[in-house]
Amino acid sequence: MLDPKFVGEAMSVIAAHTDIPVSVKCRIGVDNHDSYNELCDFVYKVSSLSPVKHFIIHSRKALLNGISPAENRRIPPLKYEYYFALLRDFPDLTFTINGGINCIDEVNAALKEGAHAVMVGRAAYSNPWNILGHVDTAIYGAQSIGLTRRQVLERYQIYGDSVLGRYGNNRPNVRDVVKPLLGFFYAEPGNGLWKRKADAAVQSCTTIKSFFEETLTAIPDSVLDSPVGEAPAGRQDLFTNVRKLWPAPYQTRELQDVAYA
Structure with a gap:
């Protein structure tokens, strides 16, 4: 400047x-x-x-x-x-x-x-589910499609595995692709354990599918299968x-x- x-x-x-x-x-x-x-x-x-x-x-x-x-x-x-x-x-x-x-x-x-x-x-990076999960409806007026975290991750897995290594030299790699998900379970039961599992899994997993298989056991089904909740309140x-x-x-x-x- x-x-x-x-x-x-x-x-x-x-x-x-x-x-x-x-x-x-x-x-x-x-x-x-x-x-x-x-x-x-x-x-x-x-x-x-x-x-x-x-x-x-x-x-x-x-x-x-x-x-x-x-x-x-x-x-x-x-x-x-x-x-x-x-x-x-x-x-x-x-x-x-x-x-x-x-x-x-x-x-x-x-x-x-x-x-x-x-x-x-x-x-949005730290708490994407509760921030970005409301953007389409609250900002753009779109109808909610009611996806759960599990459904979002299933779609993300397909996308993630399709882009691994696309640009050569192993880029993007598993760590690159899953990094935006690190706040996906913010303040939810199992979040701490999931992050520890994720830290280990990015060292060994070669696909997003295997990454999720290694890590999502830390998250209760009640969290994975519930739709987005109320948006956090703010200063209007x-x-x-x-x-x-x-x-x-x-x-x-x-x-x-x-x-x-």
């Missing part, structure tokens, strides 16, 4: 070598370069110098020294007002909000406030006062004036 000209040029090269739209994911700032105007300068320059029209905004700044990546996802304060102000100041661009949004209630709250789109990160008022915190509108500067490096 400290060199938006470089990012814009790099994204132009990437875009020239693909047929799909390119996007940029960024924080709202870096260390002391954390003003709203500096964020806007970055967005303005990157979008002016490249085909990028979509930015995914993690609504925290990044602290580059002294804290770990995990702490960087927690310690810098969330400033959702920066995200929503970008929608006001760059109406021709698309912005996805990210950071601190942990459940379906909070996704819907962001969309209700006007967010173009929402990215849920760690919450998470963005209620965000408009009162909006920074002043951005005044576009000439490209040559936008530089921090």
